[in-house]
Amino acid sequence: MNGSILVTGGAGFLGSHLCDALIARGNDVVAVDNFYTGSKDNLSGAIDSRRFELMRHDIWLPLFIEVDRIFNLACPASPIHYQNDPVATVKTSVLGAINMLGLAKRRKARILQASTSEVYGDPQIHPQPETYWGHVNPIGPRACYDEGKRCAETLFFDYHRQHNVDIRVMRIFNTYGPRMHPRDGRVVSNFIIQALNNEDITIYGDGSQTRSFCYVDDMIKGMLAFMDQDAHVGPLNVGNPHEITVRDLAETIIELTDSRSRIDFRDLPADDPLQRKPDIAQATETMNWQPTVGLHDGLQETIRYFRWLLG
Incomplete structure (x- = not known):
């Protein structure tokens, strides 16, 4: 993975770990965040690197920047945060996806959407394979996040089919580790x-x-492996099946x-x-990925x- 990389939500829990991993690989990284849940403290290691830039920005507003790849991670991911301002949550997921996909289209950049296991809602199939369409309440208190992410997936696949945008859609299951927000309600x-x-x-x-918890290091390795491979656009479950x-x-x-x-x-x-609980058979087959941290x-x-x- 060469060239410059944009990470939206780059000051958040997952985003900051991803920035660190990309810098360690030798990439030039631009992190964008509105700091609603993210923190500059999460980027204390990255901020000193000459390969790193940080920009305050809401992705529901257009962004014009020269990058080669995009990781779209921006969106509050815990109920206590995304329910605090549900309209902003929907804007981030939907308008943010439109803006980032437009940027990817203009730049001919590969773009990864950090989707979520919440697209499955309260599942009636267990474990959840990528072929399951979900069981989601479209007007409930969690819908701003669940349906926002589902609509973002729709946009990603429509841009892929209509405009040939090079997409990756990754469904992230519960992830934990250092830099979690201390008041995120998880x-x-x-x-x-x-x-x-x-x-x-x-x-x-x-x-x-029940829940299935994936350590952050395993999740970032899965995210990078999915972005690097050329065989599969997704959606792809990444998580720990324990x-x-x-x-x-x-x-x-x-x-x-x-x-x-x-x-x-x-x-x-x-x-x-x-x-x-994720069914990760596709992740194992596509990129030989499995979580390793107990x-x-x-x-x-x-x-x-x-x-x-x-x-």
Whole structure:
């Protein structure tokens, strides 16, 4: 992968790790972010590199820049953030996709869309293969994100069919690791912070709902491998197929942090999926990718980060 690369959402959790990986490969990187959830602190390593530039910009506004490849990661990804301003979330997903696809068309650049497992909604098929169309509430409180990402996928494939834009559409399943936003409302960051503070760990529902968690290093390797290969445009599931209940996750984090926390059960939010597990057969076949970091090892690295963050 040569030339200059644009990373939208480059100051966010995944975006900052991607910028670091691209710089390490010798690429010139331009990161764009509006800093709604991203932070310059996430880019403390990249910012000193002569190969790196940072720009404050909302991608729902047009952007004219000379780049060869585009990673479109911009969009708040946790319910607490994307539900805080749902109209802005839809604008980022839909208008942002139109603007970035227009840029890719003008530049004849390959563009990767960071889509999401949320396009499957509360799935009725388990695990979820890429052929599954999903079970999504189009007017619910999560729809600004779920349907925004689904519409972005539509735009990507329409630009591909109509304008021959070189696309990659990647469906990202739950990812965790250092640089997660401490107040993003996700179970891993929530549980770790509550455990480190010896506070009650909040579980919504009875804790039997399942998730599959992929460590950030594995996710970035999958993203780069997908962008590099020429055989498949997607959509492609990338995530860890190891499934765990939310209650087991909480108990594991309590053990790893040596916490005195107890579990506090609350009502399940509307449209919260009960199962989430990727079928990654295509990723394995297409680019010989599988996650390698186990949950315990990844959680220990994440706990170390939050210990440092909390001081």
